[in-house]
Amino acid sequence: MMQRRAFLATLAASLTPRLTWADVGAPAFLAAGKQGEDFFLHGLTARGESLFQLPLPGRGHAAAAHPKMAEAVAFARRPGTFALVIDCATGETRHRLTPPDGMQFNGHGAYTLDGTLLMTSEVVAETSEGRIGLWDTARYSRLTDWPSHGIGPHEIKRLADGRLAVANGGIQTDPVDRAKLNIPDMRPNLTLLSAEGALLDQIELADLRQNSIRHLALHGDTIAFAMQWEGDPAEPVPQLGLWTPGSAAVLCAPPEAEAFTMQGYAGSIATTAERILITSPRGGALMLFDTGGSHRATHHRPDLCGAAASGDAFTVTDGNGAIWSASDDALTPLTANPTQWDNHLVALT
Template sequence: MATRRAFLSGLAALALPKPGWAAVGSPHCLAAGKTAERYVLHGLSADGHSLFAIDLPGRGHAAAAHPHRPLAVAFARRPGTFAIVLDCMTGAEQYQLTPPAGRQFNGHGVFSADGRVLYTSEVIAETSQGRIGIWEAEDFQRVGEWSSGGIGPHDLKRQADGGLIVANGGIATDPADRSKLNIATMRPNLTRLSPAGEITAQAELPPALWQNSIRHLALAPDGTVAFAMQWEGDPAEPVPLLGLWQIGTPPQLCPPPEAEAFRMQGYAGSVAISGSGQIALTSPRGGVVMIHAQNGAHLATHARADVCGVTALGSGFLLSDGSGALWSLEDQQLSPLTVGDTHWDNHIVPLA
């Protein structure tokens, strides 16, 4: 009878619904930061309030949010090494991901739509050749890997059909200290991987812009890819840092007026697309956020020191800065939401 009771108890446990994000307050997004001497990952509401904060072992960069369960995978800021699975209900570290020997995580990851698979951006340490790690998302065992299609992949996004868009930044780095090794010969690209991991499309920048490292991505409902870049060339050149890509066509570059381009100081930190189709591009180095129309035309530039994190908030945006403030940007009005003692890091990761 004891065995039968245990069996029935196990069946009952399997039948119970697993908790979803509503169990932790239905956060709008995740963001890493530093509070005093603690590195933390926060779940944020749409009005900028923290619903939970979980300690991290070091400075965080981005995170991957499970689509259904209150689980997050937090990735270290380079050259950090951790990628940890966090239970956002209890704050417990459930798993620590370890790439194969000779691999390094590269700051970003994304779950499949059904939540069964986690994809991570990685490099072969000695060569910086890109890999996409594949992990089953029940007990987070590694089950395979794909080529990213280039050197130094960073951000990756999941398309509606389950394929992936990868930002291959083009920069080879020293495996020990991540110093840049190939600035004179770098060649970034955008790569589209099918749900089976096959490279089905790639796009490169014009040769004069090969030193424009493609770093971060945002996807529009119509499949357009917005990509943010960081210029490794002559700082006196006002190059475009935003591009748009429709798969099957060359990428479209979106230069702002020259004076506005110089305000970015060659560095775009994050990119997002709002519900109305506008595009936000941030520069913590320049202390500005640029707004572009759906077609890439420059609309406005707003000043805010050390602004970097951005995600859609209805028809506008939610932004974070390194001084502890969260902001809303709606109808070209930048308004404070909250100010606290957490100094926000680079990215805001939406749950949807």
């Protein structure tokens, strides 16, 4: 009898019409944040107005937006203790994803173009060996996992042709307290996988192997990557790199007078057709570069981190509740509310 009831419930759920993002106000972005002692996932307009606010069981990090339905996966701050599949129309948590024993989510995920698969950034807890989890989104059942071909994968991005870019940060961390265990020997890399998980290409920064590759944005076939320096803080290093698979990486340094502005830490990255933006909550700044990697502007604001593009415009968030529009000319306020915005602003594209 119980099996029959479970089957009928599954059948009924599968027959229920699923709403699209247009049905929930066509949000431009998703963002996690904190209000008081409570944590939420917000759907935001291009001007930073909140269309919906859904509770989370703890601090969120990034989210993955289903390409067709008003459904999102909210990931915990790493090491991940939750990844929730949320119906953004009803607020219902449809599924709570759990990685296999001995593994942890690592803050990010991405859907395939048709939305039938979810890919999650994961690590083997004891070693930080990287894995990419694959989930069938019909019921969010675990299918398999692929090697990420590195230590500590963080952000992953699906290219338009189905290939997957993986930022392997290179840092082995304690599975409980996040202590960094291998800084002298770390080897970050940027990896390109096929749509079937095969290793296609990979780069390492041999001369800057303590520059952890963390976050990614796409500009056509070029992968822009943001880095966090774990070496000597007195050494100025770039926090932005560009890589077109099949060629060498290009590192993009700001002017010498601004070499320490980011304090060795880029927290988020976004691209438009003509610009690349990186933020630094540690430095209280953002920088804009052209797509060739030349610095164009720097703007200052405490605790800037979340960044995303909508069309040709950049939107950024800070930990004090403000949302801004960023251009070469200015950082312009859009909205402010009591939410302390977390690390990332995820564009719905």
